[in-house]
Amino acid sequence: MARYIVATAAIPALYGAYKSYYWGCPPDIKIIRNVDEAVEFLNSNKYVSDALKFVNNVEKNNNNEHNNNNNEEEIIRNLKPQAIGFLARSGSELCQKIPVQKCRNDEMDVSEALKKFNLGDKWNSSLEWINRVACPEEDLSCSEEWLVRLPSQVERLRRMLQLLFLTTENEFDIDSIDVDVIPFLFNIYKEFDETQNDISNLTLKILANVVGSNEKYSKKMLNSEWLPLISNMVLNGRNLMERLLAHKICQNALSSLNSIDYRLRSDIYEVHIPEAEPELDIVLIHGLRGSVAYTWRQKDSDENILTTCWPKDWLPYDIKRPFRIFGLDYPSYIIQFTGAQPSLQSRANRFQSQLTDAGIGKRPVLFICHSMGGLLAKQLLLDSPELAKNTIGVLFIATPHKGSPVASWGYSIFNPTNDVIFLNENNLMNKKLNDDFTAISRQIPIIVSMVETVESNLIGTAKGIVVPNKSAVFEQGAVYHIEDMHLNICKPARESASYGVIINFLLDCFREIGRR
Incomplete structure (x- = not known):
């Protein structure tokens, strides 16, 4: 493939030639009479x-x-x-307006309800430990009454829900739950939706797992007070994560009802679905300390938490071809605290089955990756030859193929996580990953690198390029130098150079599909 190094000033002209270009014919429309x-x-x-x-x-x-x-x-x-x-x-x-069954119960005892879950020995021992450490010895005011809602009780509930979320991620014995889980989750959500956003979101994540596991729970959710709440949240959720979770709940309910042939597991979110049969799937993978609900949005301000998510709000209108968009979401940290931290390989292993369950790999697929997300994409494609075979393109946005000089700061300042260690310029595992991926990269028709050229604010008054040119440029494909800093290069304005690169990348991928 020819290699291009493109200056920022040239990109808007390229973008202008393609904006809102319509390929193919519009989908057939069924005339419905009554x-x-x-x-x-x-x-x-x-x-x-x-x-x-x-x-x-x-x-x-x-x-x-x-x-x-x-x-x-x-x-x-x-x-x-x-x-x-x-x-x-x-x-x-x-x-x-659809009549539903009431869920709200102001007298529900959350602690007693959770004890009725019977999800195996691991669940019971974990629940016993959480209950035992709920109140610190020095907190003489700590009460065991749930209605008091002291911080220690809220933290106990948070841990219990995290455990329930992890338990429902995989297959579990539906008949072992001795509590009506649909109204139980509804009451937790209504209790905390105004005060503890992480708890209310965790409740929605559990609901998505539960309705995706069994037809019985899907029907019960659709016949309960959840229905008007979720349907309103799909379009009018208070933030992007809430809207993505509401969509996931609906899709997983339809999956267990055999109305769609895929399911959205814990770490994967569907950002867009077309009306017509999709021609390709787009997978977004964020980087270190990013998230599906933040990385792909415009630059945020405290006053406006619903800033535009460009893959969701722009791409379907600027490229009028049917495609699905998915976003992977995973926690990542800079400082190592207690407990085991996931590695790049363990995340790739986890994502592999989730992509399969979402039906990704059955049709042409492309990846759009920011920073460390590009390294994850490379590991995924190495681990799955079939997925690599169906991959049309990869867009690396400020991806540290050869590490980042900023990562080396962590060794002298704090105890770094596996992620920070992996991003060190001298890390042998990252070097092997890059060498191994280079060996198979020729089978991927379209690879594009976007390089940051503006220094980022680092620690104190220090500034620097997070991923320099020598690391951000992959050995194959076109290269675009973008006048923006590391965190903002994946948050383009609609008429910006970086968004023009994304549009052209997608159009090139559609051309490749046409050639095939």
């Missing part, structure tokens, strides 16, 4: 996009005319669970 036909299609999982548009238009017309007519009642009366799932996933206002 409410009965729309409901039938939803119930039978046919022409879902067109049926949703019809039903939502009926609802909109009813609202505009202030008329609660028979069409609306007829729709609600004939909906099956999977049809309700599709409506919830679309954020339909009709979900606010």
Whole structure:
């Protein structure tokens, strides 16, 4: 492949030639004649996009005319669970009017409810330990009453929910739960949604695992107070993570109802789905201390926590071809505290099965990676020859193929994590990873490197390039030097040079699909 080193000033001209370019023909549109036909299609999982548009238009017309007519009642009366799932996933206002069973119970004893979960010896021993250390000896005011909600009790609940989340990640015995888990989770969410955002999000993550594991729980969730809450959250969640979690819950419910053929596991989020059958899958992988809900957003401010997520809000409009977008999410740290820390290889092992469960690899796939995310993508492709075979392109955004000089600071300042050690310029494992990936990289048609050229604020008054040119440039493919700093190079403005590179990269990938 020809190699290009492109200056920043030249990129907008390239981008302007492609912006909003339409490839191929628009998808076929099914003409739906009446409410009965729309409901039938939803119930039978046919022409879902067109049926949703019809039903939502009926609802909109009813609202505009202030008329609660028979069409609306007829729709609600004939909906099956999977049809309700599709409506919830679309954020339909009709979900606010579907009769549901009450979940709210202000007298629920959380501690006693958790004790009724019977998920094996490991669960029971862990729960016993958490309960035993709930109140520190020096905290004489610490009460065992859940209603008091002292910090020690909140922390105990947080640990219990983390344990429940980890337990429900994998297959577990549904019949062993001796508590009505759907209203249980609803009550936890309502208790903490205004005060403890991490607990409310953890509750949503558990719900996504539970409804994805069994048809019974999917139906129960869609017939409960969760329905209006989740359907509203899909479009109007308070932040990006809340909206992504609401979408995941709907998708996993549809998966267990056999309405879609894939499932979203703990670390993977679906950022966008098209109306038509997707031609390719895009996988986003963030870097050290990033997240799926932060890395791919515009630069944030305290006043605006709903800043644009460019893969979700721009790409589907600027490239009018059907594709899915997924984001991997994983915790990472700079300072090593107690306990084992995950390695690059252990994360790759974990992600491998989750990508498979999401159906990634069945069609052409491309990766967009920031910083250490590019190293994870390389490990994933090395570990899975089949995935590598179906990979059309990889976009490395400020990826430290040969380490970062900033990582070496950690040895003299604090106890670094495995991640920081791996990013050291002299790390032999990273060198081997780069050598091994270089050996297979020729089978990937399109590889692009984006290089930061603006110094970042480091420690104190120190400034520097986090991933210098010699490390950020991969041995193969085009190279673009971007006038931005490390953390912002993956947060482009819509008319920026970096966004132009992304658009051109995607269009090149679609061309490659056409050639194949």
